[in-house]
Amino acid sequence: MRSPARQQAKGTVPELAPAAGAIQETRDRVKRAYGSAIGRHRRDLVTPALILDLPAARRNIAKMAERLKTMPAKIRPHIKVHKSPELARLQVDAGAIGLSTATIWEAIVMVRSGLDSIFIVNTLAGREKLAALAEIAREAEVMVAVDDPQNTADIAAAARTAGSEVGVLIEVDTGMDRAGLDTPEQAVELARRVAGMEGLELMGVTGYEGHCSLTPERDLRASRQRVAMSTLVDAAERIRAAGLPCPIVSAGGTATWDWTATTHGVTEIQAGSYALMDNFHFPMAGDFEKALTVLATVISRPPDRVIVDAGNKSLGAPALSTMRGHDLKAMRFDEEHGLFIAEPDYPLHVGDVVELVPGYAPGTVNWYDAYHVVEGDRVVDVWPVIPRGPGHGGLIS
Amino acid sequence: MRSPARQQAKGTVPELAPAAGAIQETRDRVKRAYGSAIGRHRRDLVTPALILDLPAARRNIAKMAERLKTMPAKIRPHIKVHKSPELARLQVDAGAIGLSTATIWEAIVMVRSGLDSIFIVNTLAGREKLAALAEIAREAEVMVAVDDPQNTADIAAAARTAGSEVGVLIEVDTGMDRAGLDTPEQAVELARRVAGMEGLELMGVTGYEGHCSLTPERDLRASRQRVAMSTLVDAAERIRAAGLPCPIVSAGGTATWDWTATTHGVTEIQAGSYALMDNFHFPMAGDFEKALTVLATVISRPPDRVIVDAGNKSLGAPALSTMRGHDLKAMRFDEEHGLFIAEPDYPLHVGDVVELVPGYAPGTVNWYDAYHVVEGDRVVDVWPVIPRGPGHGGLIS
Structure with missing residues (x-):
């Protein structure tokens, strides 16, 4: 997963994936x-x-960067919010360690716009999507969430076919009732499988406390955030205790970002809405x-x-x-x-x-x-x- | 408005409006x-x-055409549902007298895809949109809804600048509480102004009973439909009684289409969802x-x-x-x-x-x-x- 040999990347991503030339064409159109x-x-x-009020977005991005300086976590902002390589570039220039995306297509656009270190914060399935994932991992650091053994094996197989290595983060359900494993024990078990699979690199755990963004009441949101993060950090610690690597613990949306960025054990946050803001998030941030x-x-x-x-x-x-x-x-x-x-x-x-x-x-x-x-x-x-x-x-x- | 001289159309629609070549480019892309x-x-x-299950859509379109044969109203199906020139063509080939659209851009795409007689079933404002409307009226029969005197004058002015004639239908609020005039008297008053304006052709009245589609209960929906249509037909009759033309009385969505198509005085319906259908409309149609x-x-x-x-x-x-x-x-x-x-x-x-x-x-x-x-x-x-x-x-x- 680390240090992909960009200059050697010559495989073809499936035809649905936009090439750099297509991105420029879109820009021209x-x-x-x-x-x-x-x-x-x-x-x-x-x-x-x-x-887009650009000065306001710049101020939002600068404020996030400034405030994170005193916090242990880094930011890998979620670009599903803005779907803009230009805004992503501003975020990276302000110190973001990479980008989070919701889809493989968002990841490809970012990579082929010259941005690196992308975490697709969702599980992915389907032959073409996995092939695209494996191909794009030849060109940049790319990670994806996993929560299913067979799917994990399918990603590994796609990576081997492409001659690449895909980073994976074990997804843990921190209370949002969406994707992710229910218990730290299950996370350790899947981590063990990942560590043994050629084509994958075990990079850590992820668990979005998205249910907290549906909790406008501040104290209740805070207590739910603490429970969510203790589940996630616990999973990471158990993976490490099992002798497996777990450098990344990724979570955090705009509704809880500062609490999560200062939670012991969380290494990076995925918050994205702070850059543009909206009426849903504003009362909370x-x-x-x-x-x-x-x-x-x-x-x-x-x-x-x-x-x-x-x-x-x-x-x-x-x-x-x-x-x-x-x-x-x-x-x-x-x-x-x-x-x-x-x-x-x-x-x-x-x-x-x-x-x-x-x-x-x-x-x-x-x-x-x-x-x-x-x-x-x-x-x-x-x-x-x-x-x-x-x-x-x-x-x- | 009638019989535009297609071959003489040489004005330029504002740059945001897609030309036929752009439509073909999109198709190719x-x-x-x-x-x-x-x-x-x-x-x-x-x-x-x-x-898109094409045989099913074809059957829907054929069924509507067949059933309308025994009804007094014609259909000018709403293409906001499918946004597809191909589906619009199937509808016209099955006997639709033209098309309804929600936006000027939808109208332009249909005209420049070779389709004619378009009714934009909404009020339109803004300099560029009115200029585009007036230009496209050089290439095809185009009508638009109006409910405001100044806006009506602005459309007339745009038409005179473009050397075209725009058809207008007076919009009456039939109980949906959206756009449209509240009373038949107001409709007559605006119709009188329209009739006196160079650049416009008074074509009739429109009033969508969209609130009925929020009334799943059949009998209540039927009674609301009757009230709505009596308001609309009344407005048309008063306009005619004032010595003004009112050839078109346009209404009717998929939730009420057969009642509206058999309402005395309604000349055409705008139903569109019947072609694709969805879970919202299915219980009603x-x-x-x-x-x-x-x-x-x-x-x-x-x-x-x-x-x-x-x-x-x-x-x-x-x-x-x-x-x-x-x-x-x-x-x-x-x-x-x-x-x-x-x-x-x-x-x-x-x-x-x-x-x-x-x-x-x-x-x-x-x-x-x-x-x-x-x-x-x-x-x-x-x-x-x-x-x-x-x-x-x-x-x-």
Whole structure:
């Protein structure tokens, strides 16, 4: 897994995997399609448009880096949030030790955008996905979560076929009731198998305390975080006690990042939402700024409501979305309509432009081709959202 | 609005609007990226994959056409559901009098894919969108909904600039509490303005009874449909009584289509979901087949659950999604995980492939680049989803 011989990588990733050339093509397409926005005022764009306040995102990234300096854990930020090689680069330049991704396609885009040390924080199955994983491990340090013996063996076989080594982290269910092994004993057993498999390198354990992000109440969230991390750290200690390597203990989302980054035994955190922020995470991590908005236009103005052209095909967790600068209660979101309650004399009219703060950033970004990157009120660039969609779209070559 | 001189169309649509060449490029890109799937068994695809059962969709389209033969209304099916020029073509070939769309971009894609007579069933605002509307009206019959005097004047001005004529339908709120005028009197007033504006052609009224689709209980749905349609038909009659033209009375979704298509005074319906069907509409329109599924792979198998690689970034209305052929209750959908409850000995293992029926088709299709078109168990083609996303992605040229 370590020190892949980049210059020797010459295998072919399955055809669905985007090559570096395809990434550049996507970048060029996005520039052609949206480049006319560059130089415009942020209020003068075709809506709905995804707006990235770059200075705010930079401040979020710098703040995280600064605060982590006094904490034992490093950060490997999750890029499922922004799906942007540009933002990933800013995070790495600020000191991130690598990147976390949700899918193999996200990992490939990052590697082929020149970024290294990628942890796919999910279990992966399917012939082509495992082949792509094994191939990309020839080009960069790549790790993946595992929780199943047969699947682990399949990954090892794919790696041997590709002549690569895939890093694996044993996934432990820390209380989220999603993937992962239930007990430290099971983790030790799987770790033992991994250690004996050619093609794999045992790198540690992972266990996301994602259920804590559904616990807005601070004290309860803290106690759940402690239980979750004690399970994970216990698994790591038992693996080491069994004489096996376990250099990485990876966990931590934005809702719990500082507690997890200071938990004894945790070596790195996966938090990602801090970079863009959204209305879901903000009450739990309010020292980060809301850097992501969606620009929308008022398209109808009945007496008791304001209707904008951003609905649930334009916003993630729309019910949690708010209108910046307007204290209007959201009423409903249909596919192409966002409805807010407003008095008849409220000064918003058809054609007016407003900015919405999304409920949930990852589900928002994933709808769009591109960020309109703004500094102050000016659009300074357009950046592609890649890959987006379950068909890893936006990158089709 | 009528009989646009196609051969004389030479204005330029704003740069965000996809030209016919860009549509062909997208088609080619999709073929290059996903074409290796053609000829494969449907169970042997990279997941998540969007599966279109073409014979089932054809039967749905034929059934609608057959049943409408004995009804007074015609159909102008809504293509926001499938975003597919291929499916739109099948609908037109089966007798649809044109197409309904939700956005200007959907309309442009349909026109530049060779389809004609498009009704954008929403109000539109914003300089570029109105310019695009006016331009595309040079190439095909195009209509749009209006409910605001100033917006109507802006559309007329854009049409005069483009040298085109845009058809308009006065939108009436039939009880959905979304866009539209509240009373028939207001509709007459706006119709009078429209009739006096150069650049516009008054074509009638529209009012979608979408609130009825949220009323699963049949009798209550029927009574709400009657109230909704009486409001709409009343508006049309008053416009005619005022000496103004009102040839079109347009309404009707899949939840109410047959009642609306036989309502005296309704001339056309906009139903669209019948073509693909989904778990949301099926209880209300069960004589259409579920032609759309999402293929997924089991990626983790804890003792009490089955976890697949299709989450809420892969499915619309995931909570309503079901696993075909498996009577498993959905537990939760995270971004890249779909969780179902299953006993420890339930015969599904990591790597197994399953097929999910989406809760809501339009929100599902919009996540994907392409349909894997199947006949029986074989993939026979891949068709692009265009345009998708609020940034009208998948078509960026």
